[in-house]
Amino acid sequence: MRRPFLGWFISPAALVAAGFLLAMAAVLQYAFLAFIPGELQPGGFTFQNFREMMKPLYAGVFYDTVKLCFLTAVLALLAGYPLALALVRARNPYVKSAILIISVTPLFLGEVIRTYAWIIVLGNRGFVNGTLMALGVIDAPIPLLFTRLGVVVALVHVTLPVVVIMLAAAIAHIDRDLERAAAALGAKPMRVFVTVTLPLSMPGIIAGLTTGFAWTFSAFATPQLIGGGRVNMVSNLVYSLGFSSFNFPFAAALSVAGLVLTAVALAGFRLLLRPLHKVGLS
Amino acid sequence: MILAFRLLVLLLLAFVIMPAAVAIVAAFEPRPIIAFPPQGFSWRWFERALNYEDFRIGFAHSVFVAAIASTISIVIGSMAAYAMDRYSFRGKATLEALLLAPLAIPHFTIGLGALILAAQIGQSRGWPVVILAHVVLVLPFVLRSLYVSLKNIDPRLEQAALSLGAKPGRVIWTVTLPALAPGLAGGWLFAAILSFNEFTASLFVTSQRTQTLPVAMYNYVREYADPSMAAISALYILLTTILLVIANRFLGLGRILGTEDGRH
Numbered sequence: 001m002r003r004p005f006l007g008w009f010i011s012p013a014a015l016v017a018a019g020f021l022l023a024m025a026a027v028l029q030y031a032f033l034a035f036i037p038g039e040l041q042p043g044g045f046t047f048q049n050f051r052e053m054m055k056p057l058y059a060g061v062f063y064d065t066v067k068l069c070f071l072t073a074v075l076a077l078l079a080g081y082p083l084a085l086a087l088v089r090a091r092n093p094y095v096k097s098a099i100l101i102i103s104v105t106p107l108f109l110g111e112v113i114r115t116y117a118w119i120i121v122l123g124n125r126g127f128v129n130g131t132l133m134a135l136g137v138i139d140a141p142i143p144l145l146f147t148r149l150g151v152v153v154a155l156v157h158v159t160l161p162v163v164v165i166m167l168a169a170a171i172a173h174i175d176r177d178l179e180r181a182a183a184a185l186g187a188k189p190m191r192v193f194v195t196v197t198l199p200l201s202m203p204g205i206i207a208g209l210t211t212g213f214a215w216t217f218s219a220f221a222t223p224q225l226i227g228g229g230r231v232n233m234v235s236n237l238v239y240s241l242g243f244s245s246f247n248f249p250f251a252a253a254l255s256v257a258g259l260v261l262t263a264v265a266l267a268g269f270r271l272l273l274r275p276l277h278k279v280g281l282s
Numbered sequence: 283m284i285l286a287f288r289l290l291v292l293l294l295l296a297f298v299i300m301p302a303a304v305a306i307v308a309a310f311e312p313r314p315i316i317a318f319p320p321q322g323f324s325w326r327w328f329e330r331a332l333n334y335e336d337f338r339i340g341f342a343h344s345v346f347v348a349a350i351a352s353t354i355s356i357v358i359g360s361m362a363a364y365a366m367d368r369y370s371f372r373g374k375a376t377l378e379a380l381l382l383a384p385l386a387i388p389h390f391t392i393g394l395g396a397l398i399l400a401a402q403i404g405q406s407r408g409w410p411v412v413i414l415a416h417v418v419l420v421l422p423f424v425l426r427s428l429y430v431s432l433k434n435i436d437p438r439l440e441q442a443a444l445s446l447g448a449k450p451g452r453v454i455w456t457v458t459l460p461a462l463a464p465g466l467a468g469g470w471l472f473a474a475i476l477s478f479n480e481f482t483a484s485l486f487v488t489s490q491r492t493q494t495l496p497v498a499m500y501n502y503v504r505e506y507a508d509p510s511m512a513a514i515s516a517l518y519i520l521l522t523t524i525l526l527v528i529a530n531r532f533l534g535l536g537r538i539l540g541t542e543d544g545r546h
Contacts, residue, residue: 013362023395110479117301130318168541
C-alpha cells in the first residue's frame, strides 16, 4: 500500500504527543520525590507523599470529591436526557438549532464565567434570594453560596453540556424503525420509550455518566469560588499545595492518585453497567 | 404526556440559560454591588471593564494564544487526521490514544505537568509552555471534527484524480484539501473558541506577564465584587453565542458534535 507523505504528516503530531507524554512523566516523577520546605528543587526518591495522603485530612477530600462527582454525573444525566431527546427528535429545524445552541453554548463559555454567573444567582443579595425577598417569601437570605448544595447545582450546570452531547450522539444512532415497530404492535408511547428507546440509548448513558464524572473531577473554579474554602475538591488541593506551599511533589502525588482514582471509578461504572449495556445491544 | 415533556424541556432550557441571563441583567446595576433586583440602569461597568488594564492585556494575550494554538492545532491535526484515516502504520493506535488522552485527563493535571516540564528544561513560565498546553488540550477536538469531515469526502473524487495521472501530492492539494475546507474552518473556529476560554491549565502555566483573559477574570472575582465582571461576562456571552450561531449556520454544529439524527 502506498502511503505518500506519511512521515511528514505524523511527525508534528508525534512531537505534540511526546510533549504531552513528557509532561505526564514529569508529574509521575515528582510524585515520588521528597519536598524540601523552602526549596523549589525537590529532593530524592520517596514514598512519603503517598503515605501523607492517607491522613484523614487528605483522604477526606478524595472521598468528598468522588461523592460530588458521582452525584453531579447522575443529576446531569437525569437533566440531560430530556434535553438530548428533544434535541435529536425535534422536527422543526429552528427549535432544533435553538436547543442545540442553548445547551451547547455554556460548554464554550469556560468555567470562570459560568461560576461567576452562579455567584450572582446564589449570593445573599443575588437572584434567588433577591427575588424571594422582593416577593416576601422569605425575610432573611437563605445561605446558598459557600454551601454544598450551591456547589452541586453549579457543577451540574457546568457538566450538563458534555453529558447532553454524549447522550444526543447515542440517541441519534437509534434505528427509529424499532420504535415504529413497537408502536405498530400496539405499545403506548411511554412503553415504547421505556422498552425500546431507553435501553437502546444505554451506550450514551454510560458515556454520559463516565464523561460527567471525569469532567466534574476536572472542575476547579466552581468548587474554589462557590465552595469558598468550605467545599474542597482534589483540584483545589493540588492548586493550593502547588501555589501556596510550593509543595509540587505532593501536588503531583495528589494528581497521580486522582488519575488512578478516576480510572478505577470509570472502569467500575463500565463493569457495573455492562449487563444493561448488553440489553441495549440485543 | 407530550405537553408534560415539552414543559420539562422548557424548564431545563431555562435552567441552562438562567445564570447567563442573570449575569447580563446584573451588569447594568448602577451601584458598585451585585444586587437583585437592580436599582436603575447604567453602562458604567461596561466602560470600567473595557478600560480595566488587566482585562485589556488579558484579552490581547488570549487572542494571541488562541490564534497561534488553534492554527498550530489545525495544521498538525489535519495532517495527522489524514494519515490516521487513510493509512495504516506501526504505532498508529498508540499515537491516536496519546493525542485523544487529554480529553480524559483533568486540566489541572495537564497544567501541573506542563509547569513541571517547563521548570525541568529550564524554561520559566513563558509563551511556549502556554501554547503547548493549549495545543495539547485543543487537538483532540480538532481531530474528532476532522475525522467526521474526512469520512464525508467521496473517495471516488480522489481515485478519479489519481487515475487521470495526478501525483499524490497534487491530489491532496487540489482535491482533498478543498473538499476538506469547511471542516478545517469549523475545526479551527472550534479550537480557537476552546483555547480562548481555557482556564484551569492556563492558571497553572501562565504568570503575571502572560496571564490570559479567563485568568485575569478569575483574579478579579477573587479581589473585587463590583459588576465589572458581570459586564465583561455579558460581552463574552454575547460574542460566544454569535460565533456559535455562525458556526451552526455555516458548518452545522450538530454534524461537528455528532448529535445529528442519522436515520429517520
